Amino acid sequence: MITKRRGDVSLVSVTVDLVIFTVRSDCLQVLLIERGKEPHLGSLALPGGYVRDGEDLDEAAARELLEETNVDAERLHLEQLRTYGAPARDPRGRVITVAYLALGPDLPTPTAGTDARAARWVPVKTAISDETPLAFDHKEILREGVERARAKLEYTTVATAFCLEPFTVAELRHVYEVVWDTKLDPSNFHRKVTRAIGFLVPTGQRRVPQLGRPAALYRRGYATTLVPAILRTG
Amino acid sequence: MITKRRGDVSLVSVTVDLVIFTVRSDCLQVLLIERGKEPHLGSLALPGGYVRDGEDLDEAAARELLEETNVDAERLHLEQLRTYGAPARDPRGRVITVAYLALGPDLPTPTAGTDARAARWVPVKTAISDETPLAFDHKEILREGVERARAKLEYTTVATAFCLEPFTVAELRHVYEVVWDTKLDPSNFHRKVTRAIGFLVPTGQRRVPQLGRPAALYRRGYATTLVPAILRTG
DNA sequence: CCAAAAGTGTTCCGTCTACACCCATGA
DNA sequence: TCATGGGTGTAGACGGAACACTTTTGG
Numbered sequence: 001m002i003t004k005r006r007g008d009v010s011l012v013s014v015t016v017d018l019v020i021f022t023v024r025s026d027c028l029q030v031l032l033i034e035r036g037k038e039p040h041l042g043s044l045a046l047p048g049g050y051v052r053d054g055e056d057l058d059e060a061a062a063r064e065l066l067e068e069t070n071v072d073a074e075r076l077h078l079e080q081l082r083t084y085g086a087p088a089r090d091p092r093g094r095v096i097t098v099a100y101l102a103l104g105p106d107l108p109t110p111t112a113g114t115d116a117r118a119a120r121w122v123p124v125k126t127a128i129s130d131e132t133p134l135a136f137d138h139k140e141i142l143r144e145g146v147e148r149a150r151a152k153l154e155y156t157t158v159a160t161a162f163c164l165e166p167f168t169v170a171e172l173r174h175v176y177e178v179v180w181d182t183k184l185d186p187s188n189f190h191r192k193v194t195r196a197i198g199f200l201v202p203t204g205q206r207r208v209p210q211l212g213r214p215a216a217l218y219r220r221g222y223a224t225t226l227v228p229a230i231l232r233t234g
Numbered sequence: 235m236i237t238k239r240r241g242d243v244s245l246v247s248v249t250v251d252l253v254i255f256t257v258r259s260d261c262l263q264v265l266l267i268e269r270g271k272e273p274h275l276g277s278l279a280l281p282g283g284y285v286r287d288g289e290d291l292d293e294a295a296a297r298e299l300l301e302e303t304n305v306d307a308e309r310l311h312l313e314q315l316r317t318y319g320a321p322a323r324d325p326r327g328r329v330i331t332v333a334y335l336a337l338g339p340d341l342p343t344p345t346a347g348t349d350a351r352a353a354r355w356v357p358v359k360t361a362i363s364d365e366t367p368l369a370f371d372h373k374e375i376l377r378e379g380v381e382r383a384r385a386k387l388e389y390t391t392v393a394t395a396f397c398l399e400p401f402t403v404a405e406l407r408h409v410y411e412v413v414w415d416t417k418l419d420p421s422n423f424h425r426k427v428t429r430a431i432g433f434l435v436p437t438g439q440r441r442v443p444q445l446g447r448p449a450a451l452y453r454r455g456y457a458t459t460l461v462p463a464i465l466r467t468g
Numbered sequence: 469c470c471a472a473a474a475g476t477g478t479t480c481c482g483t484c485t486a487c488a489c490c491c492a493t494g495a
Numbered sequence: 496t497c498a499t500g501g502g503t504g505t506a507g508a509c510g511g512a513a514c515a516c517t518t519t520t521g522g
Contacts, residue, residue, distance in 0.1 A: 010287045011247060012247075012248050013245060014246050055321065056320050057317060057319040080317065082314060085248070085291040087287075169474080185514085188513080190474075192511090208521090212472045212473025212474065212520065215474060216475090233511090403501080403502090421486090421501090421504095425502090442494090443494095443499090443501090445499050446494085447493055447502075450501085467485090
């Protein structure tokens with residue numbers, strides 16, 4: 001282990017890693033990159049990078065997000081997930097990583113990022129399975145990200161982060177169904193989200209679908225917590 | 235800012251800081267130390283210290299906990315809270331800190347720790363108020379710790395971490411009342427905690443109080459999540 | 469008219485709240 | 496016996512699940 005010291009204090013490198021989720025093709029997908037260098041050259045990993053001098057952790061996460069997805073962090077939900085610092089998690093030496101969770105609507109192809117690294121969307125079911133190896137401890141980070149995202153849909157309004165505004169109640173329900181991998185009763189779901197104060201703001205507009213009655217369009221409301229919560233049953 | 239580099243990568247120091255709560259004298263208290271050196275010499279701060287070589291973050295937190303409270307981390311609830319890394323949060327240079335939340339029963343006087351630093355229990359109301367300055371960004375960390383602890387009583391069984399086994403339902407209720415700063419209906423609370431499967435294990439013993447009917451004694455059950463949750467009302 | 473999706477009404481049922489009430493002990 | 500806290504019973508309010516039903520569009 002190569003570890004320098006400042007005084008009697010060991011020094012370590014700090015990275016941020018991003019668990020970026022979107023709902024695409026009826027499934028929850030995560031953005032993974034193919035590593036272009038050692039260690040773990042060629043294997044899949046979460047996007048991320050070193051925290052720079054004078055940069056706060058949230059800033060570093062937002063910068064990496066912009067570099068990887070070409071989307072301004074303003075338009076996404078971004079929150080700190082957890083910090084991982086097992087001594088041997090990176091063979092290059094002591095590196096601890098602050099993991100972030102990002103949720104966004106179906107984004108433009110991420111390959112347009114400034115990094116030349118190949119980035120692509122991978123269904124979470126695939127990424128999480130034992131058949132898909134991920135670099136470092138990224139599998140564990142991803143699993144925790146999924147759990148956090150699923151839990152947060154229950155008692156917060158973050159699900160709207162997956163929707164492009166304006167959106168319909170059915171689109172929002174689709175987000176819940178995909179993230180939770182369940183079916184929800186459309187009528188009861190409609191009542192819950194429209195009655196939760198501050199969750200949805202009606203635009204007064206409607207969208208005519210290919211089939212069926214036009215649906216009212218909404219934007220995100222001011223509320224961040226969802227009362228009453230929308231609980232997963234079973 | 236004194237920051238060394240390894241290759242092109244900036245190196246930082248990493249600390250763990252502990253938000254240690256207990257219920258003492260009918261109020262929620264936090265363990266604070268009086269700093270014995272610069273910066274912030276003499277002011278109150280959360281206990282903590284540098285992460286050592288080859289030490290995982292959880293290990294470092296458990297070690298600091300043992301040093302500060304002289305209590306084995308096995309007997310306490312210990313979980314990662316959040317990581318703080320604002321560039322100027324420590325005047326000595328770039329130091330990021332991984333904050334941990336620890337919950338335990340009314341502990342022996344913490345001054346017996348191996349560190350010579352003066353440690354003492356401070357009511358959270360006092361510590362959190364604007365009249366009590368805390369070192370670094372510790373006020374923010376403390377506030378987030380309080381919020382986390384309060385929220386976790388709702389949907390997990392961590393409240394039992396505040397109780398010495400065996401304990402009565404009234405003692406557990408007292409924990410909820412103190413942490414939430416509310417009064418709870420004793421009869422309804424009793425039903426909720428005894429019906430939640432895996433929360434409490436009856437010992438078959440009773441404790442005869444100074445006054446009133448003897449109360450059944452319980453130990454912690456296997457459950458970590460609380461279903462149904464015990465919600466704060468209002 | 470039919471199919472399909474949006475949205476509303478209604479019934480049933482379980483949980484929470486409030487509070488009356490009984491139980492077990494020491495004084 | 497009384498006072499006190501432990502614990503149970505119960506009626507009403509509230510919210511969720513299930514599902515029948517109405518609305519609004521395109522074909």
